[in-house]
Amino acid sequence: MMAAFISSPPAARRASRWLQARWRGLVLPVAAILVWWALARLDWVSTPLLVSPGKVLDTAASQISSGRLWRALSASLAREFTGFAIGTVLGLILGALLGLLPLFNRIVGPSFNTFKQISLFAWIPLISVWFGLGDVAKVTFLSLAALVPVVVNTCDGIRSTPTALLEVARVFGYSRWQTLLHVVLPSAAPSIFTGVYLALIYSWLATIGAEYLLVAGHGIGNTLIEGSEHFQMDLVIFGMFVIGLVGWTMNAWARALERRLTRHRPGAA
Incomplete structure (x- = not known):
């Protein structure tokens, strides 16, 4: 009984390790925020260049309550997912043709490379x-960003x-x-998912670049431009935080989906 009481079950140990890893991951961000707060509080850096965390929080509250954040974010995400979807579909088709048809690969492969x-x-x-400079241009740019890793x-x-x-499939008399369906695609699935995952991340990064360089319209990238043009560093820092948070969320969703889809595979975590 004592041994059973002392030894924690595997699930509890895994949960403990997960929490410890997450807490360790918070050490650097918390330290950075404390240093940031100290620099702003003690006026060691010019205030227009480095606003306080409190000022950024006030800007965040204003952006959220006024609805400006949601309008900018929804515009950026709509472009991102549209470009991601187009690039992914075209990438899957082109990648499959290059992988399945040797003649097609010999003709098209060098040009694609x-x-x-x-x-x-x-x-x-x-x-x-x-x-x-509008949405068509931005979506085209994002489609290119998503296309290459998927292909x-x-x-x-x-x-x-x-x-x-392939030999086993031939022995069992499988048609092409x-x-x-039953051999090639299941075997290639992890690599294909990696390409789609990279396309999701690249297209989000490209979204911000497209909004910054193709300036027409609304979006998180335009929020950064507005802040920098008016020297509103609180707005710039808030926009950067939103960009990072969205990217982190996409990464977490993609990784969770990957674990769910591959948990039946041998050696999957």
Whole structure:
């Protein structure tokens, strides 16, 4: 009885380790906020350049209560998810064709490999001339950001299907369609999901860049521009915090979905 009482169950130990890891992860942000507060409080840095945490909180309350945050955030997220969806669908199709059809890969692969070496932001001048500075231009830019990681990981995942699995499918008389559905795609799923995960993160980062460089419209990026133009560092810092929080939330959702989809696989955590 004493031994059973002393030894905590595995679930409790896992929960304890999870809490400890989360608390350790808060040490650096809390320390940074304390240093920030001290610098602002003691006037060691010029106030216009480094506003106090309290001022940022006041700005946050104003942005939330007035509805400006929700309008900017909804506009940014609408662009992000539209560009992400378009880029992901096109990336899955192109990646599958490159991975499944050797002739297609030999013809299109070299051109795509050259295309993916072009810096994403190098497309901004061309996109702005073709599509202007509005939402169409922004969504096109975000689609490009999402496209490349999905194509690369989908193609690599399909081409990395173990030969032994393909041989087993052949022995059991699977058709090409059955082999694709029951062997190739399940084997490539982790790599494909990695590509989609990267596309989600890249498209969010590209959203802010697009709003900053293609300035027409509303969005979180435009909030940063407004703050910097009027030297409202409280608004800039608040906008940066919102961007980081949204990115962190997307990352957490994607990781949780990945664990849920792969928990049946051997060795999955």
